[in-house]
Amino acid sequence: MKNPLLTALVFIVIVWFSTSFVVYYYEAAAKDHNIGSIEDAIWWGIVTLLTVGYGDKYPVTTEGRFYAGILMVSGVCGIAIVTAKVSSFFLERALRERRGFVDSNTLKNHFVICGWKEGMLNFLIHLLDSNPNIKDTDLVLVNAAPDNEIDKLHDIPRLKNVRVIRGDHFMEVNLRRCAPERAVKVLILADATPGPNGQKPTITEADARTIMTAMALNTMARGVPLTAEIIDSSMDQYLRLAHVNEIIYSREVSRLLLASATGGVGIANVYHELLSPQHSSFVGTKAIPKQFLGKKYSDLSAHFAANITDQTLIGILENAGNSHAAKDAALKRAQQTPNVAELVKNLQSVKALKFNNPIFNPEKDRVIEEGALAIVIEQRKEADSVAG
Amino acid sequence: MSPDKIATAAKLDILSHVGLFSGLKDIPEALAALSNIMKQEEFSAGKALLTEGEVGADFYILISGQVSVYKKTTESDLYKVAILTDKMTPGLGEAGLIEAEPRSATILCDNQCQFLVLNRESFGKFCDQHPVWAIPILKKIAVQLITRLGQSSRDVLLLHKALMNEIRG
Numbered sequence: 266m267k268n269p270l271l272t273a274l275v276f277i278v279i280v281w282f283s284t285s286f287v288v289y290y291y292e293a294a295a296k297d298h299n300i301g302s303i304e305d306a307i308w309w310g311i312v313t314l315l316t317v318g319y320g321d322k323y324p325v326t327t328e329g330r331f332y333a334g335i336l337m338v339s340g341v342c343g344i345a346i347v348t349a350k351v352s353s354f355f356l357e358r359a360l361r362e363r364r365g366f367v368d369s370n371t372l373k374n375h376f377v378i379c380g381w382k383e384g385m386l387n388f389l390i391h392l393l394d395s396n397p398n399i400k401d402t403d404l405v406l407v408n409a410a411p412d413n414e415i416d417k418l419h420d421i422p423r424l425k426n427v428r429v430i431r432g433d434h435f436m437e438v439n440l441r442r443c444a445p446e447r448a449v450k451v452l453i454l455a456d457a458t459p460g461p462n463g464q465k466p467t468i469t470e471a472d473a474r475t476i477m478t479a480m481a482l483n484t485m486a487r488g489v490p491l492t493a494e495i496i497d498s499s500m501d502q503y504l505r506l507a508h509v510n511e512i513i514y515s516r517e518v519s520r521l522l523l524a525s526a527t528g529g530v531g532i533a534n535v536y537h538e539l540l541s542p543q544h545s546s547f548v549g550t551k552a553i554p555k556q557f558l559g560k561k562y563s564d565l566s567a568h569f570a571a572n573i574t575d576q577t578l579i580g581i582l583e584n585a586g587n588s589h590a591a592k593d594a595a596l597k598r599a600q601q602t603p604n605v606a607e608l609v610k611n612l613q614s615v616k617a618l619k620f621n622n623p624i625f626n627p628e629k630d631r632v633i634e635e636g637a638l639a640i641v642i643e644q645r646k647e648a649d650s651v652a653g
Numbered sequence: 654m655s656p657d658k659i660a661t662a663a664k665l666d667i668l669s670h671v672g673l674f675s676g677l678k679d680i681p682e683a684l685a686a687l688s689n690i691m692k693q694e695e696f697s698a699g700k701a702l703l704t705e706g707e708v709g710a711d712f713y714i715l716i717s718g719q720v721s722v723y724k725k726t727t728e729s730d731l732y733k734v735a736i737l738t739d740k741m742t743p744g745l746g747e748a749g750l751i752e753a754e755p756r757s758a759t760i761l762c763d764n765q766c767q768f769l770v771l772n773r774e775s776f777g778k779f780c781d782q783h784p785v786w787a788i789p790i791l792k793k794i795a796v797q798l799i800t801r802l803g804q805s806s807r808d809v810l811l812l813h814k815a816l817m818n819e820i821r822g
Contacts, residue, residue, distance in 0.1 A: 601732035603724050605808035609815045 270350045277314065277343040284336040285310035291328040298325060314340035367405060367428045372444040374403070379434035379478050380456035381408035386417065389424055395547075401426045405443050407434040409458050433458075435477040437485070445486035453478045453493040455515060472500045479507035488589045508589060511621055539642070550582055550638040558637075563629040565639065576641040580625035584618055585638040591620055594636055659716070664688045667769070670742045671714055676789025683786040690775040695767045702760040702768075703746050708753045710773040713745040718766030720745070723759040734758065747794055750776045 289306035292298045300306050300322050309322035313336050324330050376399055382388070393399060401423060407430045415431075418424050432439035434456065445451055455471045466474065472495050479493050480503075492511040493504050501512050526533035539548050557565045562581065569578040584591045595618055599611035623640060624631070668688055669678040677683040691714075696702065703709055705725055715737060722735045737743040748754055750773055780787035 597726070597728060597730055600726035600728065601730065603734050605811055609811055613815070 270347060273343055273346040273350070277340070277347070280336060280339045280343070281310045281314050282307070284332050287332050288324055288329045288336075291326045291332075292324055295326045295329070300324060300329070310336060313337055315344065316340060367430050367442065369442045369444045372405060373447050374449050375405045375444075375447070376403045377405050377407065377443050377445055377448045377451040378454065379407050379440070379451065380454035380458070380474070381406075381410035381414070382454050382457045385410070385414070386421060386424065389418075389427065390421075393423060402428075403449075404428065405430065405448075407432070407439055407443050408456070409433045433474075435474045435481070437481050440478065440481055440485060445482055445489060448486065448489050450490045450492065451482055451486065453482075453491070453509075455494045455496050468496045472497050476500065476503045476507065479504055479509050483507040483509075546642055546644050548579075549641055549643045550585065551576065551641050551643075553581075553633060553637055553639050557633055558635050560633055561629060562627050562631045562633060565633060569639070569641070575644040576639075578639055578641055580623060580640040581627060581631075581633060582638040582640055583622045583624060583634060584620045584636050591636050592618070598635070658693060661685075661688065664691075664769070667714065667716055667742055671744050673712075673744045673747055673790060673793050676793060677786060680786065683783065686779065686783060686786070687771070688769075690779055691769040691771045693767065694770050695765065696762050698762050698764045698766075700762045700766075702762060703756040703758065705757065705759045706755045709746060709749045709756055710753055712747050712750050712771045712776070714769040714771075715739050715741075715743050715745065716767050716769055719763040720760050720766060721763055723761065724757075725759070731759065736763070747797070749773060751794060 285306040286303070288309070289300060289303055292300040292306070293302075300309055305322055309324075312319050312322070313333060316337070324333050378389075389404065392404075393401060404424075404427045406427060409432055415429050418427060418429070430439055430442050432442075434440060434453070453475050456474045457465060457471065459465055460470070475493050475495055479491060482489070482491055487508075490511075491507075491509045492513065493509045494513040494515050495501055495504060496516045498514045498517045501514070504512050522533060522536055525536075538546065541547070553565065554568070557568065565581075566578050569576060584595070592615065595615045596612075599615050600608065602608050602611065625640070665681065665684045665688060668674050668684045674684065674687065677687070693716075702713060702720065705723070717739045719736060719738045720743075721733055722737065723731045724734050725731055737745075745760055746756060748757070750771065753773070780791075
């Protein structure tokens, strides 16, 4: 039988009734018996089995006492099993709730974050700040961080509803549990969880974890936008092979920031302001109105200057978004010619396409192709910054 | 639909401008014989004259209006290849005169269009009656096919090279 609780209960009932009948058989024949009927025997059985032992009925024959002993021992064992099962059921449920147990069948349109790094809690709060459309209930983390870190996470009121799948994110089993195929976006962090030997991973190990995860996700959740953080920028070719849409070069970015801050005056402050969600202006991408596709960049910048007061256009992001979708769209466009020479040229240009390619301040007559986004400096509205 | 019949003289003038009949343009009797076996038809905007992949037996000459030629990609997306107007007196679907082969493109009427229509059966009879006049027409079709075949061979070679380059990396 599958259910151990049911097995224990059936066992107890069988022992109870069979012992009661056997004891009745021996006792009823005895001279000064006090178990004189089947009802007496069954009543005596349950009182003994549950270790209550009123003593109103008791066996007097040797055989009766022998079977009573068997009933007592099996009663204690059986009741112990049932008690243990019931209490562990409630304990486990409480633990799962505490740690954010996730039922992967119900996950939909969620935001998956693989891995754990230092300052994770601040990062999550910033993520919620910079993306007002993402709620803590949308976040699903997959990581093998220590339990006390997860407890800390759930102690923060704003992150109370973040769900966590426990286990190494670079293992396919754990990734499957977060239902990546139904996610809106998956982010892979450069993971800093200590390995089985208790040591922090090296840069190569952390990057290898990221690449393994990206490759697994590429087959598991084809078409879901994938963003990955990599420490050593020379490893990025592997992420491109895994169709990662956006690669975050965290070490290189901070190095460049340091280098440029040394050169120009105040430039570090400029970058910080543009990235920080606490400040009123920040860089973002916006959809380009349909009527500007196929038009020149100068037409779009005139439109922004004339009609949109809270956004300043600074460039365009070509072939933006999910590289699978962008590639499919580019392939569709490339095939629309009866001329085979042109078709070959078009297909080759699709192969050479750079996805998420930013062009700042492009030449005035650069044509805006389908799939491009506008890069803008946006003024955050008062209401938003209060809400954030 | 019963379109206004155009005058025989105008009809002959149109036929003399059709590429397929260019070998007969100095033989008015031949053009007259052709015009006798061609029906005049009218279609409204949106009508599919030919559909890519479907078999047809009619050859159309656009005499008024405008049509667009479409082709399908391997993923079945329809895209526009050309716009043809009555000024060019284009002949559409001449391959259908020879054999019942699937059409190589889709042609839709952009507005109210009038056509002169020749079908395979009547053209066959015409060839039997006037073999001398049929030769220049068939020759024209043969030339068109040779040109197209040459283009196809060059395309195959191009694809072959592109594939080789792709594999070579």
